[in-house]
Amino acid sequence: MNQCDILVIGGGPAGSTISTLLSEKGWKVVLLDKDKHPRFHIGESLLPLSLPIFDKLGVRDQIEKIGMLKRGAEFVSQYHNGANVTYYFKGAKDKNHPIAYQVRRAEFDHILLSNSRDKGTQVFEEMRVTDVDLDSNGMRLITAENCNGDPIEWKARYIVDATGRDSFLAKKLGTRKNNRFHKSSAIFSHFENVERLQGEDEGNISIYWFDNGWFWMIPLVDGTMSVGAVCTPSYLQNCGKDLDKFLWDTISGSPDVTRRMKNAKMTIETRATGNYSYYSDHLVGENHILIGDSFAFIDPIFSSGVHLAMTSAINAIDVIEATLNGTPKLSSTKREYVRKSKQGLKTLSWFIYRMTQPAMRNLFMNPRNIFGIEEAVLSMLAGDLYRKNSIDIQLFLFKILYYINFCVRWKENWGAYKRRKPKVKDNFSMSM
Numbered sequence: 001m002n003q004c005d006i007l008v009i010g011g012g013p014a015g016s017t018i019s020t021l022l023s024e025k026g027w028k029v030v031l032l033d034k035d036k037h038p039r040f041h042i043g044e045s046l047l048p049l050s051l052p053i054f055d056k057l058g059v060r061d062q063i064e065k066i067g068m069l070k071r072g073a074e075f076v077s078q079y080h081n082g083a084n085v086t087y088y089f090k091g092a093k094d095k096n097h098p099i100a101y102q103v104r105r106a107e108f109d110h111i112l113l114s115n116s117r118d119k120g121t122q123v124f125e126e127m128r129v130t131d132v133d134l135d136s137n138g139m140r141l142i143t144a145e146n147c148n149g150d151p152i153e154w155k156a157r158y159i160v161d162a163t164g165r166d167s168f169l170a171k172k173l174g175t176r177k178n179n180r181f182h183k184s185s186a187i188f189s190h191f192e193n194v195e196r197l198q199g200e201d202e203g204n205i206s207i208y209w210f211d212n213g214w215f216w217m218i219p220l221v222d223g224t225m226s227v228g229a230v231c232t233p234s235y236l237q238n239c240g241k242d243l244d245k246f247l248w249d250t251i252s253g254s255p256d257v258t259r260r261m262k263n264a265k266m267t268i269e270t271r272a273t274g275n276y277s278y279y280s281d282h283l284v285g286e287n288h289i290l291i292g293d294s295f296a297f298i299d300p301i302f303s304s305g306v307h308l309a310m311t312s313a314i315n316a317i318d319v320i321e322a323t324l325n326g327t328p329k330l331s332s333t334k335r336e337y338v339r340k341s342k343q344g345l346k347t348l349s350w351f352i353y354r355m356t357q358p359a360m361r362n363l364f365m366n367p368r369n370i371f372g373i374e375e376a377v378l379s380m381l382a383g384d385l386y387r388k389n390s391i392d393i394q395l396f397l398f399k400i401l402y403y404i405n406f407c408v409r410w411k412e413n414w415g416a417y418k419r420r421k422p423k424v425k426d427n428f429s430m431s432m
């Protein structure tokens, strides 16, 4: 029987990060991924605050080589005559993180996984975990099957679920729930010959609001443009079988996106993903922990998924080591992991749930740095979500401005709010 200290299920950014750092600390780590890398994955826009994590992993140079330099995020609103506003990361409260990258995830994830292997993790690709026995005494039993369908078993002292939106453990334990306050679906593809932004702005992500949601345009280093639309699930239900055509039809709903794409050619087949907003109210157990998307994902609007996934991987290490070393402070370490995991999601969720409201569009299209509010918003956009209280007051003032804006044009905002039909309240304060 194969044995290890820690078995990580999933080789995305969360799984690769945690396995690398635990292997470096001398633990015997096995990682199983159902796919063969490199493989396509959505989530190509990264945040500045992930760069210190790349340094910690020792992959910064490699990411730099495959990455398109991103200095900020451009917001374009057809409800403001197609005006655009760019938020540059250099304007954030902490000036030390002015850039990020846009990457092909196939390359990015492959670098992270190879790095983990180089640092000592035993990596098995095309190895799908099919069952785990969390009740077994002492060592946990994990069953997987290889690409030929042959079953293979491992025993591990600790299991890390990094299975992303597959949410392996949360589904097994019945703790994965759809987000009641936010429902979104996405349709996306890659294109060539899309008009790029000029000069230093070339690598910036562009966000376009339109009647059915919003578009992203993410420029990649080889001239490719990743274009996707995030819409209500009901809109995407009408997509039929021809996804390529549905994406083109959706694009025609935004004059500004259409203009940039007048000579565009699709280079890969269009993909769609159904309602992906969910959370698990269980994050950590006796000998297992959920990291990255395996426990929650809300929405891609702030390009925060990879950053949250890698950060949760780093935060989980204390819990795993405290468990394996039998530290007396284990309970407080677990509580701290849950608190931190919810903190980032909570900050983001308030903004995400309201991002398509006219009041929010108005604030984003008219940035003002009164009392450092714009700096705080930029810090959030850069992924600065975990340093306690550093931007809380400013974000609170932003919220007041939002509610004032809402009231001033209440008919328009109330109509948009009712169409979205959420019970707007963050649900990341539930106990986990």
Ligand SMILES: Cc1cc2nc3c(=O)[nH]c(=O)nc-3n(C[C@H](O)[C@H](O)[C@H](O)COP(=O)(O)OP(=O)(O)OC[C@H]3O[C@@H](n4cnc5c(N)ncnc54)[C@H](O)[C@@H]3O)c2cc1C
Pocket (backbone or CB within 6 Å): 009, 010, 011, 012, 013, 014, 015, 032, 033, 034, 035, 041, 042, 043, 044, 045, 046, 047, 127, 128, 129, 130, 162, 163, 164, 165, 166, 168, 186, 228, 273, 276, 291, 292, 293, 294, 297, 300, 303, 304, 305, 306, 307, 309
């Ligand atoms: C439409 C859309 C757009 C997005 N855009 C962005 C963006 O621009 N920027 C950003 O930062 N984030 C974005 N995200 C989010 C981002 O994709 C995720 O947050 C990120 O990939 C999470 O990393 P992870 O390691 O937790 O999971 P993943 O990257 O999903 O990795 C999970 C891994 O687990 C493996 N796995 C799953 N089940 C099993 C199993 N049973 N056995 C073995 N292996 C298994 C999978 O093969 C996969 O390799 C977007 C998400 C969506 C839906």
